[in-house]
Amino acid sequence: MPFDFPYADVIGARRNNATGEPILTIGWRHEVEGRPGFVHGGVIGGLLEMACYEALDHEFGRDEQKPRLKPINISIDYLRGGVMTDTHAVAHIVRIGKRVANASAVCWQDDRSRPIATARMHILLDR
Structure with missing residues (x-):
């Protein structure tokens, strides 16, 4: 299933x-x-943002009343440089009002316990 955001195609996210x-x-x-x-910081930030959307999409599942998602803000902490290898990101929903x-995301490469970046994001649920 393709992503709903073109940036995923640009960076080759799967x-x-x-x-x-x-x-x-x-x-x-x-x-x-x-x-x-090294991986560009903007690519890492975009991957973290998409992970937050993906976690919300996973949470809502096949709900017919799924709201449109609009970013409010995102805060990214870059912890170390991402080198020339596969880069992964996953987000967890903290709260749905x-x-x-509210979502929290982590980005890593070879070792999930050594993240290269983390993020916190607030997303407007347009119902």
């Missing part, structure tokens, strides 16, 4: 639901390179 979690993965390509040998959802 779904990886092998563990039951909505994990997104991008492989190394020159299009995602920032400084030589009537109008706003």
Whole structure:
């Protein structure tokens, strides 16, 4: 199933639901390179944002009354440089209210316990 956002195609994001979690993965390509040998910070930020949307989509499932999702804000903490390897991100929903959802996301490469970036995002639920 294709993503609802074109940026996913630009960075080559793909779904990886092998563990039951909505994990997104991008492989190394020159299009995602920032400084030589490292993933661009904007790509990492975009991957974290898409992971938050993916977690909400996973939460709502096939609900016919699924709201449109609109970003309110996102805060990203870059912890270390992402090198030339597969990069993964997953988000967890902290809270879903009537109008706003809160999500927390983590991005890693070889070792999930050593994240390269984390994010917190607030999303407007347009019902």
